[in-house]
Structure formats: structure tokens, C-alpha cells
């Protein structure tokens with residue numbers, strides 16, 4: 001039995017979370033879910049969008065599966081996601097991005113892993129209103145965080161038989177901050193002669209990704225570029241509905257999709273649970289439930305191949321129907 005924190009989030013969060021919990025249960029994995037609420041809904045009762053009990057729960061269980069939480073734009077509370085990553089020192093944001101079967105996109109054979117630094121950069125939240133007409137944000141980059149994320153990217157490349165790590169910055173303009181990130185990547189790369197090392201500026205990287213994504217393998221980026229480029233990469237392979245993610249630190253790991261709470265489709269049974277499911281599959285691999293993870297992936301792929309798809313992938317299945325189709329296939333696989 002595994003004890004795992006489950007953060008249901010808001011918007012489409014509860015729908016996709018329920019779908020994934022049902023699928024993992026159907027695969028026979030014994031999990032005691034420690035369900036935690038966070039976000040706007042709990043502020044009134046508990047005074048914070050991320051009450052201490054959520055942090056304590058992840059600290060106790062070490063692993064969490066999290067669905068998206070809405071962050072108000074331009075005002076209101078600080079992002080629960082940013083806070084959680086900071087509090088638990090989840091310094092590496094891992095976003096694998098590859099084509100899924102029967103999901104038609106402009107590109108084939110895309111297989112990119114985005115490794116995003118997760119704790120600093122403009123996300124450090126060091127902002128101030130200088131005067132009525134001026135605001136400033138500090139882009140905060142340290143050697144310690146840059147070195148450890150570079151090391152994470154190279155270790156990941158070695159462990160997963162990747163060939164190249166490409167560091168993405170704007171070091172021609174942000175000479176000190178991005179310059180430091182780049183310098184650290186260069187230094188760390190020397191310890192991994194078996195992995196090719198490449199440098200690219202973020203603007204060129206975006207253009208190259210759109211023109212020829214197959215040239216890229218592992219991308220290593222500071223926080224903000226990592227956020228933006230990983231959405232771009234999701235777009236290359238079918239959109240946010242299928243883009244998985246994980247936040248990994250020394251002691252804890254929180255698995256969550258790349259996408260947000262999608263308020264435009266919340267509560268309508270229209271969400272694609274695939275991104276959350278793929279994040280759940282990676283979580284199962286992480287906790288050693290590799291057999292169940294493989295079966296769920298196979299059931300998901302068979303479902304897509306049977307042309308059962310949600311609306312974002314030009315299908316006509318509701319979230320609940322898509323979920324049931326995966327569960328049916330899991331039952332068949334269990335009998336094989």
C-alpha cells in the first residue's frame with residue numbers, strides 16, 4: 001500500500017483527478033490517497049490558498065499527484081504551484097513531450113524532454129511598485145540552483161539514453177543572470193563527455209522548434225523560458241491536454257500536468273485527462289509500480305488507436321467516456 005497526497009485542484013482539476021484515480025484503481029495499484037484541497041476555495045476557511053496541512057501531507061508521504069490550481073492574474077494570492085515547489089524545494093520540473101498514437105499533429109517522431117529550473121528566476125516573486133507608473137521584477141539566478149538543475153538534466157540524459165543536452169538562455173542580453181545559468185551548464189557538461197552539449201538562444205530555439213523539432217533531445221532552461229517553451233513543445237505533439245509533468249526535489253516529488261485549470265471547460269465533462277494520467281503513469285514508475293504503469297499506458301494507447309478521443313484531439317468523447325474506455329481495456333489486459 002502506498003500513501004500518496006492527492007491535490008484535486010479546481011477548474012477541471014476534480015474531473016481529471018477522479019478519472020485518473022479510477023484508472024489507477026482499475027490497474028490494481030493499492031494507494032491510500034491523502035486528499036488535500038488547496039487554492040481559492042480554501043482561503044476563506046483557512047486563510048491561505050496553500051494551508052500548512054498540504055505541505056505537511058506531502059512531507060509525510062513524500063509523493064503527491066496534483067491537478068491544476070487557478071492563480072488570479074495581476075492580483076490576489078501568490079501561485080499555489082510556485083509556493084509548493086519552493087516550500088518543498090522541488091527544483092527540477094521535468095516535462096517529457098512526445099507524439100502519442102493516433103494523435104495527428106504537424107510533426108512526427110517528436111521526442112523532447114524539457115528540464116526547467118523550478119525555484120528561482122522571475123518566479124522568485126521579487127517584485128515592487130517603484131511608483132505609480134513603474135514596476136520592477138528581479139530575475140534571480142544563483143550558481144547553486146543553476147548547477148544542480150544542469151546536473152539533473154545531464155543525469156537524466158545518461159539514465160534515459162539521451163544523446164544531447166541543449167541549454168537555452170538569453171545570455172546575449174541578460175549577460176549576468178542568464179550568463180551565470182549558461183556558465184554553470186557549460187561547467188557541468190564537462191563531467192558528461194558521453195552527452196553532447198549544445199547552446200542556443202531562446203528566441204532562435206522557439207523558431208527552430210517550430211521549424212524542425214526533431215533536432216532537439218533534452219532542453220535545459222531557466223524557470224520562465226522553461227514554462228513558455230514547454231507549452232510550445234506541448235503544442236507540437238497535440239496540445240496541453242496530453243502534456244505531462246513532474247516536479248522533483250531531493251526529498252519529494254509532485255506529479256502534475258503542464259496545463260492549468262482550464263476554467264473555460266470546467267464542469268462540462270470536456271477535459272482531456274491524458275496529461276494528468278501520463279503524470280500519474282510517471283508517478284507509478286517513480287514508486288516502482290512499473291507493471292501497472294505499462295498496462296495503463298498500453299490501455300491509453302489502445303484507446304487512442306481505437307479513435308476514442310476527447311474534443312481537444314478532434315474526438316467526440318467526454319472525459320468520463322474516455323476514462324471508461326481506458327478502464328475497459330485495462331480489464332481485458334488483466335485477463336490476458
Ligand code: NAI
Nearest residue numbers: 068069070071081240241258259260261262265271272312
Ligand atoms: P490552461 O492550461 O488552463 O488552458 C489553456 C487552454 O488549453 C484552454 O483553452 C483550455 O481549455 C485548454 N486545456 C487545458 N487543459 C486541457 C485539458 N486537460 N483538456 C482539454 N483542454 C485543455 O491555461 P490558462 O487558461 O492560461 O490558465 C487557467 C488557470 O490555470 C490560471 O489561473 C493559471 O494560473 C492556472 N495554471 C495552473 C497551473 C498549475 O496548477 N500547475 C499551470 C498553468 C496554469
